[in-house]
Amino acid sequence: DTGVSQDPRHKITKRGQNVTFRCDPISEHNRLYWYRQTLGQGPEFLTYFQNEAQLEKSRLLSDRFSAERPKGSFSTLEIQRTEQGDSAMYLCASSADRNTEAFFGQGTRLTVV
Amino acid sequence: QKEVEQDPGPLSVPEGAIVSLNCTYSNSAFQYFMWYRQYSRKGPELLMYTYSSGNKEDGRFTAQVDKSSKYISLFIRDSQPSDSATYLCAMWYSSASKIIFGSGTRLSIRP
Numbered sequence: 001d002t003g004v005s006q007d008p009r010h011k012i013t014k015r016g017q018n019v020t021f022r023c024d025p026i027s028e029h030n031r032l033y034w035y036r037q038t039l040g041q042g043p044e045f046l047t048y049f050q051n052e053a054q055l056e057k058s059r060l061l062s063d064r065f066s067a068e069r070p071k072g073s074f075s076t077l078e079i080q081r082t083e084q085g086d087s088a089m090y091l092c093a094s095s096a097d098r099n100t101e102a103f104f105g106q107g108t109r110l111t112v113v
Numbered sequence: 114q115k116e117v118e119q120d121p122g123p124l125s126v127p128e129g130a131i132v133s134l135n136c137t138y139s140n141s142a143f144q145y146f147m148w149y150r151q152y153s154r155k156g157p158e159l160l161m162y163t164y165s166s167g168n169k170e171d172g173r174f175t176a177q178v179d180k181s182s183k184y185i186s187l188f189i190r191d192s193q194p195s196d197s198a199t200y201l202c203a204m205w206y207s208s209a210s211k212i213i214f215g216s217g218t219r220l221s222i223r224p
Contacts, residue, residue, distance in 0.1 A: 004156075006156075033211065033212070040121065040216070040217075041216055041217070042117075042119070042201050042203075042214030042215050042216045042217050043157065043201070043214050044214075045211040045212070045213075048210045048211055055210055056210045056211065058211075089154075091156055091157070093212075098207065101147070101159055101162045102147075102159070102212055103159060104149070104156040104157045104158070104159075105156050106155055106156040107155070107156045109154065
């Protein structure tokens, strides 16, 4: 296992379309996080899973966003009815437990045209 | 006021110089402090992870935490052009579910 894997790396979509991103965390990492990053800013927290349970969601996560982590393994982040303001880098991270290092994937860059 | 403040730079220094990057924070509950390096269009890469106050050294990198001042630093010795990137400070506390990031400092090392 070489780290956190995200797919796709880049996605261009038309406004109003739905998109889905996938994250494969480091094996046996219980915690999985989704972040969003826009140009010149640090990553902003979106949501967090411990195993399959989604334990916290940011108010940044509107009802157009949904995330799942079935069976506590990989996770998906879906954005429905995309808007231009959704254009950003979507980052996934995982950690083994509370208070341990969090490792990030390479991100999925979304462009909404 | 943001929980974590970081000067966005850009910071430009000549090769071989010592670089000092800093963050301040407002939440005294933060216990775990991290520095990430992020190259353009890539994900953040963990450089240093420290708990509570004190120093931690790893090769050319030294992380310093002063909890009494709510101030953390990353020092890079013998800086190289390959160190040119954005450096993000990040922190969390034991009962938190999320890491809080600074906005990042863009660093450029001139050959």
